[in-house]
Amino acid sequence: MEKKYTYTGHLSVENLACWRNEQVLFSDLSFSISPENILFLEGENGSGKTSLLRILCGFRLPDEGEINWENETAASVPEYFQNISYVGHKNGIKDELTVEENLNLMRSMATAEEIKTEDVLKQIGLFKKADVLSRQLSAGQKRKLALARLMMTNNSFWVLDEPFTSLDTASVRFFELLIKKHISRGGLLILTSHHDIDLSGLSVTHFNLSN
Amino acid sequence: MLTTWTQIFKRDLLIAFRRRSEVIHPLIFFVMVISLFPLAIGDDKVLLQKIAPAIIWVTALLATMLSLDNLFRSDFEDGSLEQMTLLKTPLSFLVTAKIIAHWFITGLPLILITPLLAVLLYLPGESISMLVLTLLLGTPTLSLIGAVGIALTVALRQGGVILSLLILPLYIPVLIFATLALQNTAQGFSAVAQLAMMLAILVLAITLSPFAIAAALKVSLN
């Protein structure tokens, strides 16, 4: 049995709207996510999925509406943002650092998970590439490195935007297992993906933005 | 909180070390442009000595502006900046780590090489020490004010063009006080008042700009 997250909560979004350059991307959006639940965002390209995820992480303020975490306005709860683990389109890794250096950096800035960089390297299959400059990795390897931050954190709210881009099947399976473990620990997940992901056995709500 | 600050500081120094050739550019610019003046004016000792502080300071301004681009661009483009906003440590505190690292990489070499260049312009000894002092007091301010500008423009395509328009007016007080201090020294007067003003501006910059920089970065992340 996995150790439960010490800090988790309910997310609820009400009447959220987002405009870009005078175009309404979405409006009157409301949904909620509880612990041990997954919200699977769907919608056509340009329907605002990425913008929604970025608003949830605080990179962009909503143009209308509220985000509430544990019944309080999320913006007034610093722990809400610190509890987010985000992997977006960009990898968030430095090309000039080696694989191991990037992982060490992630670990030192993460919420102190007792996991060794060595173990992570082995699990994502980059142990032999530990001293390689990240610039020289393939797209799939870089993506694995980016996703590795999920293994080193105690954050219970995961926000993933197309996480499995460029990954091979074995790696996708590996991270599916990681997601399952995360959910069973009481975590929340909101994600978008064009890939087929096997989330069987988990409570998934599909939400289509193109309405 | 302090460990994250140190991590970012060391990380930036390490990255700069691995991109040595890029980091050298502003320094080369500095040396070359200053060398242009004797070539353009001729070996006029009196004239060169008189305008040397101005030449060195203006070129230091321009070199700093040039070097600012790599302060946030890389973190912005590879997603590291986004990750930094999700940490416990406030972004305004973290940016100081980046700026101090940046100053060590660009401002400090500038200051170290200045005495050499000052000699090329026939600047006498006391003036050289005053010059170094004004640069010590002034270049951190330039980095801090410049960081606000680059934080506002990092997401723009034509960022570099607008950057100069944004921060050169703000640089002018620093330039004025530095060159006044040097003029006074050249004429045998005390420059304490000007140096005090530069110190005051520096303190103001240190206290206020991190918040402006963090706010500007968050706007750029939009």
Place this chain on the structure above:
Amino acid sequence: MGLFVLLFVGGLYSGLILAPIDYEQGEAYRIIFVHVPAAWMSLFIYMVMAVSGAIALIWRLKLAEIVMISSAPIGASFTFLALVTGSIWGKPMWNTWWVWDARLTSELLLLFLYFGVMALYNAIEDRRTAARAVAILALVGVVNIPIIHYSVEWWNTLHQGPTVTKFDKPSIHISMLIPLLIMAVAFKLFYIGSLFMRVRTELLAREQKSKWVTKLLESNH
């Protein structure tokens, strides 16, 4: 707007006709009745811009954003006017169109600050993001304006020695003060009037898709 015209004419009249001839500078000095209020406005509008920017940042009021961004071109125009009239005033005295004295230099730097604000706003596509960026810039600028003023003053006096420039106002006679104040009020009304027109246009443009605007347009047909 009508009130502005009235006051502007009134101000011009009293400035040009009623005020006594300054024995040193002759008729030409009358341009200060445009120059000085214009310079006051250039600073005043920047303050308004910075304050509305702060309001826009803290409370995210759309109206504050629009007031801020609409004020910028007006403020820039006043700054430009102050520069031009200052230059015209100085020409008879110095025989050049420009002199690096403290006041003109400060106004020039203020003009650059305005240009920076307008350039930044135009460079960012999304209007709300642009407004937030500009608010930050305006606030940074407002902190710097006193520093710039002070440093330029210092720079000027130390470079030019103790000679008093002609811009330094001698003790102002009451009959000169009144036209100045009338012009100042006139300019303020102009600012408010044109600001109002701009804000209205901007609001309509931003909300063009919303219901109340479409109703407004329909009812006008």
